[in-house]
Amino acid sequence: MFPMRILAASSLVFCVLMGCGSPNSDLLAEQQKLLQRDSEWANLASEGKDVDRTASYWSDDAIIVAPSQPVIEGKAAIRKFVAESFATPNFHIHWKSEKVAFSPDRKLAYMTSTTQTTVPGPNGVPMTVSGRGITIWRREADGQWRCTVDIWNDPPPASP
Amino acid sequence: MFPMRILAASSLVFCVLMGCGSPNSDLLAEQQKLLQRDSEWANLASEGKDVDRTASYWSDDAIIVAPSQPVIEGKAAIRKFVAESFATPNFHIHWKSEKVAFSPDRKLAYMTSTTQTTVPGPNGVPMTVSGRGITIWRREADGQWRCTVDIWNDPPPASP
Numbered sequence: 001m002f003p004m005r006i007l008a009a010s011s012l013v014f015c016v017l018m019g020c021g022s023p024n025s026d027l028l029a030e031q032q033k034l035l036q037r038d039s040e041w042a043n044l045a046s047e048g049k050d051v052d053r054t055a056s057y058w059s060d061d062a063i064i065v066a067p068s069q070p071v072i073e074g075k076a077a078i079r080k081f082v083a084e085s086f087a088t089p090n091f092h093i094h095w096k097s098e099k100v101a102f103s104p105d106r107k108l109a110y111m112t113s114t115t116q117t118t119v120p121g122p123n124g125v126p127m128t129v130s131g132r133g134i135t136i137w138r139r140e141a142d143g144q145w146r147c148t149v150d151i152w153n154d155p156p157p158a159s160p
Numbered sequence: 161m162f163p164m165r166i167l168a169a170s171s172l173v174f175c176v177l178m179g180c181g182s183p184n185s186d187l188l189a190e191q192q193k194l195l196q197r198d199s200e201w202a203n204l205a206s207e208g209k210d211v212d213r214t215a216s217y218w219s220d221d222a223i224i225v226a227p228s229q230p231v232i233e234g235k236a237a238i239r240k241f242v243a244e245s246f247a248t249p250n251f252h253i254h255w256k257s258e259k260v261a262f263s264p265d266r267k268l269a270y271m272t273s274t275t276q277t278t279v280p281g282p283n284g285v286p287m288t289v290s291g292r293g294i295t296i297w298r299r300e301a302d303g304q305w306r307c308t309v310d311i312w313n314d315p316p317p318a319s320p
Contacts, residue, residue: 063272065292067227067313101308103263110270110296110309112223132225134294134311136270148261149270151294153227153313 031100065151090126092118225311250286252278
């Protein structure tokens with residue numbers, strides 16, 4: 001029994017030091033996993049090619065609340081929005097998210113994000129605009145996280 | 161036993177018809193309760209008097225992401241934001257929320273809202289602007305729901 005106790009005690013010390021299996025390490029891992037999924041999505045959108053795969057990161061009932069635009073609701077409308085964006089000359093988008101917060105059951109989450117979007121400017125010259133927003137994510141029945149709300153607005157005029 | 165069975169069967173039929181105690185009626189009640197709390201908050205903000213009570217509906221770590229403004233983070237900054245808003249001549253705000261969605265554990269929720277805000281216009285004449293947004297709510301340790309994210313943007317130019 002003694003060696004087993006030493007082993008158990010060593011494991012305990014190791015886990016206290018390294019945080020293995022603790023709620024915090026588990027939470028950090030889950031946050032990283034969701035940020036990783038969001039990052040894959042951002043890279044996919046950045047390529048501006050695959051409409052269906054890009055649209056697949058939103059839930060079927062997702063809403064996109066873009067400044068000065070009607071609310072885009074549901075997968076069909078979202079698919080159209082993505083297709084039109086990708087078809088826009090010189091269109092480019094990329095975003096980076098952070099600060100993931102979960103519901104205690106880890107079935108709902110939200111995060112902040114900062115987005116750079118290149119669109120045709122007033123005189124046709126491409127211009128890059130910044131936005132900062134919130135995405136809300138839901139872990140669906142298949143275990144996959146999908147974005148269910150996507151809303152952003154303009155940063156202060158002075159910021160880049 | 162027979163009368164008891166009839167009673168039980170009648171209750172079952174009644175409850176199937178009326179939805180009493182079903183997950184749906186329970187969910188609707190919870191949604192209504194949270195919308196009621198949001199409505200009380202909107203009325204309080206509309207009065208434009210009680211800074212502390214108005215600020216108490218946000219969580220201590222809440223963020224407000226208002227268009228073209230730096231992100232307002234934490235209770236002290238939020239309190240200042242509310243106090244400055246209430247001190248603005250002719251300031252008036254009111255909002256109405258709907259479409260509450262919960263995490264399965266009912267500890268995190270979000271809803272959509274439409275807000276009318278009266279602020280001084282470019283020439284000092286009060287003007288009323290609309291916004292539509294998302295609030296995210298967290299049920300905190302004391303059992304109370306508080307808003308933890310508050311973000312909105314402008315509706316399409318054509319809408320009222």
